[in-house]
Amino acid sequence: MSKRALVISGGGSKGAFAVGAIKALAANAPETTFDIYIGTSTGSLIVPFAAAGALDLLEKMYTTVTTADIVQKDNNFAEQLLTEDSLFNADPLAKLVTQNYNDDFCNKLFASDKEVYLATTCLQTGESVFFSTKNPPAGADADVVKARNPDTFRRAVMASACQPVFMPPIEVEKGMQPFRQYVDGGVRVYAGIQLAIDAGATEIYAILLSPAASAPEQVVFNDAFTILEHTIDIFTTDVAVNNLRLPMLFSQGLRYIADVKAAMLKKGKSQAEIDEFFNIDHTNPFSGHDPVTIYVVRPDAALGGGPGGLDFVPADMKAMLAKGENSMTTFLANLPPGGSNMV
Numbered sequence: 255m256s257k258r259a260l261v262i263s264g265g266g267s268k269g270a271f272a273v274g275a276i277k278a279l280a281a282n283a284p285e286t287t288f289d290i291y292i293g294t295s296t297g298s299l300i301v302p303f304a305a306a307g308a309l310d311l312l313e314k315m316y317t318t319v320t321t322a323d324i325v326q327k328d329n330n331f332a333e334q335l336l337t338e339d340s341l342f343n344a345d346p347l348a349k350l351v352t353q354n355y356n357d358d359f360c361n362k363l364f365a366s367d368k369e370v371y372l373a374t375t376c377l378q379t380g381e382s383v384f385f386s387t388k389n390p391p392a393g394a395d396a397d398v399v400k401a402r403n404p405d406t407f408r409r410a411v412m413a414s415a416c417q418p419v420f421m422p423p424i425e426v427e428k429g430m431q432p433f434r435q436y437v438d439g440g441v442r443v444y445a446g447i448q449l450a451i452d453a454g455a456t457e458i459y460a461i462l463l464s465p466a467a468s469a470p471e472q473v474v475f476n477d478a479f480t481i482l483e484h485t486i487d488i489f490t491t492d493v494a495v496n497n498l499r500l501p502m503l504f505s506q507g508l509r510y511i512a513d514v515k516a517a518m519l520k521k522g523k524s525q526a527e528i529d530e531f532f533n534i535d536h537t538n539p540f541s542g543h544d545p546v547t548i549y550v551v552r553p554d555a556a557l558g559g560g561p562g563g564l565d566f567v568p569a570d571m572k573a574m575l576a577k578g579e580n581s582m583t584t585f586l587a588n589l590p591p592g593g594s595n596m597v
Contacts, residue, residue, distance in 0.1 A: 256544070257289040259455035260304060261447050264295025264440035265463030266417075266563020270316040270571035272297065272461045274578025275551050276304055277313065279459070282586050290369045290453050292384075292446035294439040296463070296563065298372040298414035302355060302407075305368040315354070317575060321566045323350060325421065342564075344412075344421040351412050360404035363387055369453060371398065373439025373446055374413045377423055378432070382442040384449060385410035385426060391453040398449075402427075414439045417562050447501040447548065456544050461578075462498075462552035463563070480561075505546040512545045551585050553577055 262272045279286055293301035303312045321327075325342035363370060370387045383397045385407065390398035401407040406426060413424035413436035423435035439446075450458050475481045511532065518528050533541060557574050559565050 256456040257454045258287070258457045259290035259292060259450035259453070259459070260288040260301065261292045261445050261450055261458060261460045262294070262297030262300050262304075263445040263460070263462045263464070264297055264438065264563075265557075265559070266296050267316075267559040267566045267571055268463040268557045268563045268574060269296035269300055270574035271463055271553055271557055271578035271581070272300055273309075273312045273316045274575035274580075275461050275582040276300075276578075277309055277575075278579040278582035279586070280309060282583060286459075288459075289367070290371070290450055290455050292371040292373070292450055293414065294373040294443055294445060295415050295417070297445075297461075298411050298439065299351075301372075302359075302363055302370055302411070305366070305370050306359065306363060311354070313575065315350075317572045318568055319350070319566050319571075320568065321564065322346060324566050325564065342420050344416055347415065347421075348412055351408050355404070355408045355411060357404045360407050363407075364401075371446060371449060371453075372407075372410045372414045373443045374410060374426065374436040375418075375439055375441040375443075377418075377435045377437060379434075380442075382439065383436065384439075384446065385414075394449060394452040396446075396449045396452065399427075410436075413437060417564070420562065420564065445498065447498065448504065451501060451504065451546055456546055458546060458548045460548060460550045462550060463557065465553050465555050502548065504540075505548050508540055509545045511540055549585070549589070551578075551582055553581060 260276075262269070265271075288305070291301035291305045293299070299315075300312060303309070303315075324347045325344055326346060327342050364387050366387075368387070369391075371384045372386070374383050374385060375381070376383050381397055383399060385399050385401050387401060387407070389400050401410055405428070409424055409426045409428070413426050416422060416424055416437050418437040418441065421437075423437045425434065426436050427434065443449075445460055445462060447458060447460055515528050515532070518531075519525070557577065558570055559567075559574070
């Protein structure tokens with residue numbers, strides 16, 4: 255059975271763009287529903303509500319919260335670097351997560367037929383780990399762990415959104431051994447497109463919160479903290495580029511192979527002969543995968559939101575949300591029947 259996936263990248267307050275895009279998609283193409291939801295960082299805050307259809311609550315969250323609702327900042331950075339596990343206190347975000355992802359909400363999500371995946375990065379192993387409402391999909395290359403209860407799910411949401419250095423690492427599985435701490439999934443996975451493919455999606459809507467290219471910043475960086483923030487932004491951008499390249503190539507390879515097989519059939523080759531050509535000693539990495547259509551919606555210019563998207567300013571987020579609505583509306587209007595708008 256073919257599946258459709260919604261994938262949302264990381265980006266902090268820039269998540270307002272994704273909320274606007276989802277809102278426009280629901281308004282203009284209500285028949286477009288999803289089986290799989292995959293979020294990284296701020297995307298992990300969004301996808302559970304998207305899966306539950308709680309778009310009004312999403313819009314409220316991403317147009318009213320302030321930076322103080324997410325983190326508490328202390329200017330004594332030098333001491334904190336030496337004595338604390340983060341520069342900022344993330345207790346406000348933890349409170350927000352606890353309030354919004356309560357037990358009733360989580361249990362309904364677990365009982366639904368929606369597959370929700372939250373990207374994190376394990377500090378001890380350095381590997382990507384996705385926490386999910388469902389059992390791991392067969393054949394998934396990624397490490398997927400089913401959340402055992404609402405508290406585990408909430409802590410996974412929190413971990414996915416906690417940018418290392420700025421926000422503390424999270425012990426998702428409390429008391430479990432070996433001891434593991436998790437941070438922002440964007441350290442390794444900007445957008446979980448490959449997991450969507452592995453989970454059986456044949457149509458993927460990827461909402462990315464950074465433009466394809468950004469103009470150089472005409473800024474003088476003259477203090478260590480600003481340089482640290484900007485360096486992490488550069489790193490995140492590099493992860494984004496590399497993270498997108500492989501699944502896009504994989505998708506293009508699947509479509510190319512499907513076209514070649516169709517041409518061979520047209521030339522008179524039997525299906526058995528074609529299968530023999532494409533399954534030499536059973537090492538074909540594309541075996542078992544159908545061609546995938548990947549639709550990408552992203553801003554055409556940087557959205558702002560400060561380094562790492564950690565500036566939550568309601569007026570700015572309302573503008574980002576409007577840009578997301580406009581981008582998705584334009585995308586849908588220009589989408590050719592049966593075609594794909596890809597990176």
